[in-house]
Amino acid sequence: MAFFLETLIGGLMAGMLYSLVALGFVLIYKASGVFNFAQGAMVLFAALAMARFAEWFPGWTGIANPVLANIAAFVFAGVLMFIVAWLVERLVLRHLVNQEGATLLMATLGIAYFLEGLGQSMFGSDIYPIEIGMPKDPVFLFDKVFPGGILVNQEDVVAAGVAAALVIALTVFFQKTKTGRALRAVADDHQAAQSIGIPLGRIWVIVWCVAGAVALVAGMIWGSKLGVQFSLTTIALRALPVVILGGLTSVPGAIIGGLIIGVGEKLSEVYLGPYVGGGIEIWFAYVLALVFLLFRPQGLFGEKIIDRV
Amino acid sequence: MNHKKIGDVVLDVNNISLRFGGVNALTDISFDVREHEIRSIIGPNGAGKSSMLNCINGVYTPQQGSITFRGQTFSHMNSRQVAEMGIGRTFQNLALFKGMSVIDNIMTGRNLKIKSNILMQALRIGPAEREEIAHREFVEHIIDFLEIQAHRKTPVGQLPYGLQKRVDLGRALAMEPQVLLLDEPMAGMNVEEKQDMCRFVLDVNDEFGTTIVLIEHDMGVVMDISDRVVVLDYGKKIGDGEPEAVRNSEDVIAAYLGTSH
Numbered sequence: 001m002a003f004f005l006e007t008l009i010g011g012l013m014a015g016m017l018y019s020l021v022a023l024g025f026v027l028i029y030k031a032s033g034v035f036n037f038a039q040g041a042m043v044l045f046a047a048l049a050m051a052r053f054a055e056w057f058p059g060w061t062g063i064a065n066p067v068l069a070n071i072a073a074f075v076f077a078g079v080l081m082f083i084v085a086w087l088v089e090r091l092v093l094r095h096l097v098n099q100e101g102a103t104l105l106m107a108t109l110g111i112a113y114f115l116e117g118l119g120q121s122m123f124g125s126d127i128y129p130i131e132i133g134m135p136k137d138p139v140f141l142f143d144k145v146f147p148g149g150i151l152v153n154q155e156d157v158v159a160a161g162v163a164a165a166l167v168i169a170l171t172v173f174f175q176k177t178k179t180g181r182a183l184r185a186v187a188d189d190h191q192a193a194q195s196i197g198i199p200l201g202r203i204w205v206i207v208w209c210v211a212g213a214v215a216l217v218a219g220m221i222w223g224s225k226l227g228v229q230f231s232l233t234t235i236a237l238r239a240l241p242v243v244i245l246g247g248l249t250s251v252p253g254a255i256i257g258g259l260i261i262g263v264g265e266k267l268s269e270v271y272l273g274p275y276v277g278g279g280i281e282i283w284f285a286y287v288l289a290l291v292f293l294l295f296r297p298q299g300l301f302g303e304k305i306i307d308r309v
Numbered sequence: 310m311n312h313k314k315i316g317d318v319v320l321d322v323n324n325i326s327l328r329f330g331g332v333n334a335l336t337d338i339s340f341d342v343r344e345h346e347i348r349s350i351i352g353p354n355g356a357g358k359s360s361m362l363n364c365i366n367g368v369y370t371p372q373q374g375s376i377t378f379r380g381q382t383f384s385h386m387n388s389r390q391v392a393e394m395g396i397g398r399t400f401q402n403l404a405l406f407k408g409m410s411v412i413d414n415i416m417t418g419r420n421l422k423i424k425s426n427i428l429m430q431a432l433r434i435g436p437a438e439r440e441e442i443a444h445r446e447f448v449e450h451i452i453d454f455l456e457i458q459a460h461r462k463t464p465v466g467q468l469p470y471g472l473q474k475r476v477d478l479g480r481a482l483a484m485e486p487q488v489l490l491l492d493e494p495m496a497g498m499n500v501e502e503k504q505d506m507c508r509f510v511l512d513v514n515d516e517f518g519t520t521i522v523l524i525e526h527d528m529g530v531v532m533d534i535s536d537r538v539v540v541l542d543y544g545k546k547i548g549d550g551e552p553e554a555v556r557n558s559e560d561v562i563a564a565y566l567g568t569s570h
Contacts, residue, residue: 195392
């Protein structure tokens with residue numbers, strides 16, 4: 001039992017990180033109807049900026065305080081993501097107002113490769129650590145209930161807290177504020193949104209900024225667990241089945257989808273793996289996504305697709 | 310019809326020409342719209358009616374001409390500015406926010422009027438809460454007015470076409486526009502739905518004093534409710550005046566029925 005719970009918790013933690021990346025996809029999709037292929041590249045870019053700046057900070061300012069360096073690096077990376085958002089609107093999206101979804105999708109593919117290249121030429125292409133002082137020691141919980149207790153990573157618990165706070169803030173933002181309403185409106189119809197005076201450009205900058213901030217948090221947590229490296233971009237591919245499962249337009253869907261996939265991967269690997277020869281973890285998410293596409297294409301929480309003939 | 314008082318010119322369109330490549334969508338069009346009147350634009354398919362609205366609305370930028378609104382002259386309009394000045398519009402092909410409920414759709418029309426800052430809205434504190442309630446009340450009035458109370462929480466995409474058209478009108482009304490541009494509000498409707506829509510348009514004009522610029526194909530409707538009519542054909546103005554005069558104009562009859570020459 002204890003082993004099952006440990007696997008379950010391990011899965012939840014991995015899933016939470018998928019959720020964070022998936023959240024970035026959902027945000028941009030909700031607010032502009034664009035499937036943003038560049039989300040993975042944004043995670044890498046933000047994490048690289050943060051890791052390198054924290055490293056350079058003492059050298060530039062002579063202040064050797066790691067907390068200060070991390071805060072400064074976080075702000076720096078945040079500003080950088082804002083600039084990226086602004087440039088994306090200015091140079092790309094602005095010229096594609098009222099265009100087909102496929103056009104915008106191709107544009108984000110271009111942005112993805114550009115950001116990957118730019119990130120590495122600005123910040124280097126090695127593996128860089130992010131040390132934000134998260135507690136690394138594992139703790140044992142419930143050792144009275146189970147023999148030996150359950151092994152839990154403290155770092156994971158902190159990360160889960162950060163992710164939860166982020167999700168609550170975003171949900172309130174989308175549902176309760178006029179900007180949130182404007183974002184949802186823009187997603188549905190550009191022209192109609194313009195006619196009631198919603199400034200498309202500003203809305204796009206806002207949503208790419210928010211997605212950039214989410215990418216930064218995701219990159220920071222991944223980076224502090226595994227180090228910042230190019231393979232971060234491939235996490236974006238892992239988040240694809242998550243958004244299919246959860247529904248492209250649902251913030252809670254991204255979270256729950258991520259958790260389901262994280263847990264499913266771990267449990268199937270541990271309990272089914274021995275029978276089919278292992279390696280399930282790699283394809284589990286995609287098979288689950290395929291099943292969903294067949295039976296429930298809008299995902300668990302997505303808006304039902306209504307079409308009149 | 311003539312009991313209401315028609316005021317001065319609010320919107321003045323001067324010598325507008327719009328080209329798409331080699332196609333002359335509009336050639337040298339001028340007309341004015343007076344306060345509180347219902348001003349219709351009619352013409353056969355492809356005459357340039359929607360293009361005209363899109364110029365006023367800032368979607369298209371005309372190559373020549375200017376538009377004067379309340380004494381301010383513009384060579385081209387900007388969508389946001391137009392909305393801020395109090396010009397609302399509805400769409401020929403529905404352009405609603407399909408995934409959002411009726412209430413949320415109409416609330417988006419209030420967006421420009423919400424002034425409290427985003428943090429206060431998110432936390433629902435003090436003035437933000439009061440403001441939201443006030444706007445919500447206004448939206449409920451519109452919902453009552455358009456008789457769609459039963460559907461207020463329904464996602465718009467699930468409503469029948471006639472009701473979607475009403476929501477489109479409701480969203481424009483939520484802006485409290487001084488001038489309302491209606492692009493074929495009755496297209497594709499059955500007789501009953503048309504009568505309802507006619508009633509709403511007349512009521513808006515009557516109760517709120519909103520000036521209305523109407524594009525419509527149904528001649529019966531246009532002749533019944535308009536104060537003055539502009540007739541376009543192949544991007545040129547071929548008639549302008551009161552419904553009676555326009556109906557009897559030879560050019561207009563020729564454009565609609567064809568001539569033998």
